[in-house]
Structure formats: C-alpha cells, structure tokens
Amino acid sequence: MVIYGTAILSGCLLGGYFLGKWMGNLVGIESDLGSVGIAMLLLIGTCGLLQKYGRLKPPTESGILFWSSIYIPVVVAMSACQDAYKAISSGWVAIIAGFATVALSFVIVGIMSRLPYSEHAADEK
Amino acid sequence: MIPSILDTFTAVLDKNGLLLAFSIVGLTVWLAYWVSERLTFGRIHGSAIAIAIGLAAASLGGWLTGGKNGVADLPVLAGVGLMGGTMFRDLSIVATAFGVQFHELVKSGFIGIVSLLLGLLLSFAAGGAIAVVFGYRDAPSITTIGAGAATYIVGPITGTAVHASSDVLTLSVATGLVKAILVMVLTPWLAPSIGLNNPRSAMIFGGVMGTNSGVMAGLAATNPKLVPYGAMTATFYTGMGCLLGPSVFFWIVRSIVGS
Secondary structure, three states, X not given: OHHHHHHHHHHHXXXXXXXXXXXXXXXXXXXXXXXXXXXXXXXXXXXHHHHHOOOOOHHHHHHHHHHHHOHHHHHHHHHHOOOHHHHHHOOHHHHHHHHHHHHHHHHHHHHHHHOOOOHHHHHHO | XXXXXXXXXXXXXXXXXXXXXXXXXXXXXXXXXXXXXXXXXXXXXXXXXXXXXXXXXXXXXHHHHOOOOHHHHOHHHHHHHHHOOHHHHHHHHHHOOOOOOHHHHHHOHHHHHHHHHHHHHHHHHHHHHHHHHXXXXXXXXXXXXXXXXXXXXXXXXXXXXXXXXXXXXXXXXXXXXXXXXXHHHHHHHXXXXXXXXXXXXXXXXXXXXXXXXXXXXHXXXXXXXXHHHHHHHHHHHHHHHXXXXXXXXXXXXXXXXXX
16 A cells, blocks of 8 residues: 555654654754654665565555655745745845855865775774 | 636635645746756756746745745745645655665765764854954854854854844844755756765765755755765754854854953
C-alpha cells in the first residue's frame, strides 16, 4: 500500500521534529537542533531495516518517492514566499554583509571540496 | 439570486488555495523548463529559472502587500504559503534521503562537522566586520548582524538574547534573507567552479552555507541528487548558530570591542 510509505516518511519527520526540539531544549536554545537531519537518518535506518527483511514493497516505496519527486516544485513555492522585497529594499548594510558572507563561503567551499582526503583519515576522527 | 460566474470562480479559488498553488507552481515549472530548453538551450537549468521566477514573484508580492511572506500574503495565493511552508518542504526534503548512500554520510561526517563550525565562524566574522565598517561599535549590534549573516533565524534569536535594538534585529533578518537569496541564485552558476558535484562537496556546501532555504533551492537547481547531503549538514547549522551566537561569538566580540 502506498500509504505505508507516506506513513513511514511522516512518522520519521515527526520523530525528527521531536528529537530536534528536545535536543534544542536540552542545550537551551529557542531553535531545533537538526530535526530534518535526524528525520533523514530515521528514514534511512527504517527503510534499511525493512529492505533487509524484504518488507519494503514497491508500492510502499512509491509512497516515499512521490514526495521526493515533488521536491523542486515545493522549493519553487518556498522561494515565492520569501521576504524577497525586504531583502532588496533593506539598505546597503544587509546587502553588503550578505554578499560578503556568501562570496567568502563559496571560496571556502571551493577550497574544502578540493582538499585531498583518505577514507582512513575520516575513520580515525 | 444566482451568483455571477466570476463570483463563483473566485469563491472556488478562495476555498481551494492548495489546489490553486499546485496548478500555478506546475505552470511556473513548465514555463521555466520551456524557457530553459528553448531560450537558453539548456544552459540554465529549468529549476533555477523556476526558483528565480518564484523570487521575483515574492518581491512583487511583498511590494504589493507590505507583508513578509511573498506571494502568500495575497489572499488568493495563500495556498502557495502552505505548499512552500515548513511542513511540506521538510516532508519532501526528508523523502529525498530515501536512497541516500549511508556510507557516504558517514565518510563525510567529519568534514561535515568541520564545515559547519567553519561556516558559522566565517559568517559571524564577515557579517560582524561589515557591521563595524558601517559604524556599529557595540558588541550586541556587531554580534547580531554577524548572526544574521549566518541565517535569518540565528540573527533575531541571538539579537534578542544579547539585547540588541530592534532596528538591528530587523537588519540581521534582512542580512540573512540576502544571503539565502544569493545562495539560491548563485549556486547553480558557481557549482562547477567550486567542485560541487559529489555527496562530499554537497555536505561541505550545506555546512558552510547553512541557510536552509538557500542550500535546498541552490542544490535543487544544481543537481537534485545532491540535495539530501547538503540538507543533512545545513539542518544543524541554525541550531548550532543559535547555540554559539549569544554565547561564544558574543563573548569573542565583547572581548574585542570591550562593551
């Protein structure tokens, strides 16, 4: 049943929201700590387990895959709901500060993604 | 009295905002892919164009209504707000993790954490430095604008905690918005030159940039396969920022500027 997949997905997101919020409270911040990331790990774990025991049938999968394939339109809707007018009309401090940060960040990503690495080094840490 | 056809039409649209949102977004995406294929010959990805149209519409919506939710503040387009809201967005983004290679996540876990801390430090430093250039000299203002350069959520949360003035809070939100929008627009253009083409660099990207909406939209327009990896690290960024902003970063700024 397709709904099984969507139910698993929703359950994982609820679990992620809960754990993220709880961890946020634990360290005393008014924000969640990684709820989406936690939900992703829950989903990967749950589906991995189900696959292992052959319980993840194609209809179940399609209940998850639909949502992942609707991702880009959802992001388009999200971008249409940004406070873009404020961003472009807020004056130079915000624009320059935002621009400087993004420029610097792109440079850092460029450098870091070119760093050589070995899987062994990653294991040690 | 029988309502006019126009009244009936608007009544149906008003009551079914989400359906209207799906239709409009679908049309937008179709238009964007058509433009991508026919006018740019595939050089600019369709989703990048769709996101740009979304942002343009959002600016127009903000200008028309004076609200802060883009087109969603127009009553007839409120459904777009639901479709692009946190719940739908998170549901579909978590779904992209289905099929993610778990060993890729583990393999890049360490560099992901490094990029997270480096990205936060960098944003605070860059935002704070610009604040100083523009004449802000007190620790709460510098820290808050620096926090806004992290994300538009870290900014006001940090600002409230360190008692910054309300115009500085607004400025920090605006800084975060500028960042998110720049990341959305620039990522597909810059991806080839920063080596953003594999799970590991996507995790670094998510950690350094941190702005959820920017990372998610930027990667979607670059290569949807990379989305879950970037989202994985970016999702910890705002929380970490809210943790470090009013504590460690405020302390550093205060020990430099003295008040």
